[in-house]
Amino acid sequence: MQQRYDDRPDIHLTTLPVTSAPEDHAATLQQAHAYQISSAKDETPARWFADERLLAHMPDLLCVSTSGSGYDTVDVEACTRAGVLVMNQAGANARSVAEHTLGLMLGLNKRLAESDHRLRRGGDFSREDLMGRELYSKTLGLVGIGHIGRRVAELARAFGMHVIAHDPLLDAETIGQRGARPVTLPVLLGEADIVSLHCPRQADTLDLFDAQAFAAMKPGALFITTARGGIHSEAALTAALQSGHLAGAGIDVWDVEPPPQEHPLLQMSNVMATYHTAGVTHEARRNIATWAADQLLATLDGQVPPRLLNPEAWPRYAERFQRLLGA
CATH class of the missing domain: 3.40.50.720 (NAD(P)-binding Rossmann-like Domain)
Structure with missing residues (x-):
């Protein structure tokens, strides 16, 4: 996945420690256009869930992407109201x-x-x-x-x-x-x-x-x-x-x-x-990382993500995309 971003100098990738809090990264979250989040609800602290509380820290956010087919860590309705697209990686594992x-x-x-x-x-x-x-x-x-x-x-x-x-x-x-x-x-x-x-x-x-x-x-x-x-x-x-x-x-x-x-x-x-390990293989993790990077980059380039979960958010998203990125 890292190589995908390295090939795009116009994209800046920041990894936030899961043990930290959103308040510790106010400047980064204020500027973020995309947010990648784990699908595992019991491994992700609730403070990092893509819900109304986190969205309040991210006024320029355009899209949220989960690291699997699940999206328990995302409040899809809150994202839709905010004009934020939500996508998953269904099929990768x-x-x-x-x-x-x-x-x-x-x-x-x-x-x-x-x-x-x-x-x-x-x-x-x-x-x-x-x-x-x-x-x-x-x-x-x-x-x-x-x-x-x-x-x-x-x-x-x-x-x-x-x-x-x-x-x-x-x-x-x-x-x-x-x-x-x-x-x-x-x-x-x-x-x-x-x-x-x-x-x-x-x-x-x-x-x-x-x-x-x-x-x-x-x-x-x-x-x-x-x-x-x-x-x-x-x-x-x-x-x-x-x-x-x-x-x-x-x-x-x-x-x-x-x-x-x-x-x-x-x-x-x-x-x-077993401990939610059905999709935890080297092959599946590689697929998920690659699919997520490709889908996020395509979305930030103005394309419709292939695994979009809330198409009803598109009208407001399109207006915000044009205003924020001028495209």
């Missing part, structure tokens, strides 16, 4: 997250973590005590089939799985083109042997998977999420696993990250847990 999703499916179905833990602890047990299942011929239900979901569908089909999907943002033809049979959410919950979440965290998806949704899932099904914390209820998932209604869960995202060590889901042998 899609392959990494899709592979991680398949890894969780394989790990749960083959009981890999359980086997590893039992061997390390020692004791008497037979191989049959850890008997797993194949992915072949199982039905995978995708809740969301965007950048990541479509790649999960591709990998799942390579394992001989049947793929169904629910995505209210896409029509049936598009879902079919992306490798899945379109279904309603109730049908998906009733048919899928494995349910995998790939939808964004927003007002209409918060607590989408509550006690009622888990109860509607097929008995003995697996639940996988590499989406965002808050889309599923951790308490409801815990109850569904404790009751035996669900056979297991693979969880990469949490309400609080990392989750506390005493979290009930971390005490269960049929839960495979």
Whole structure:
């Protein structure tokens, strides 16, 4: 990413220490036209979130860019009111997250973590005590089939799985083109042997998977999420696993990250847990940094960013762009 900016002497890049406060960098923030921010809400102090408080320090700000597909650290509505464009890097880590999703499916179905833990602890047990299942011929239900979901569908089909999907943002033809049979959410919950979440965290998806949704899932099904914390209820998932209604869960995202060590889901042998690392690969981080730099530079050159989240901000943004940059 640095090379992208080095090739543009008209762009001045400043990195602000996350441990500092906006008040410590008043002059820099006053002049800033673009702001790059982490997508990780639990790793970014709230004082650096792109919200009304920070925008008050940045009167010349034109655009905010997140370092991933998520934008939990950005108040999109506040940015829109201020005429500030918001963009993400959706798709940059899609392959990494899709592979991680398949890894969780394989790990749960083959009981890999359980086997590893039992061997390390020692004791008497037979191989049959850890008997797993194949992915072949199982039905995978995708809740969301965007950048990541479509790649999960591709990998799942390579394992001989049947793929169904629910995505209210896409029509049936598009879902079919992306490798899945379109279904309603109730049908998906009733048919899928494995349910995998790939939808964004927003007002209409918060607590989408509550006690009622888990109860509607097929008995003995697996639940996988590499989406965002808050889309599923951790308490409801815990109850569904404790009751035996669900056979297991693979969880990469949490309400609080990392989750506390005493979290009930971390005490269960049929839960495979990771720390929001699905998209944390060398390849994905390189893609995100490169995409973010290219998109910011193009936006500052007057182009429409390809991954714009608030197009309704464009009229006011365009007026401010012309006034501030004379273009």
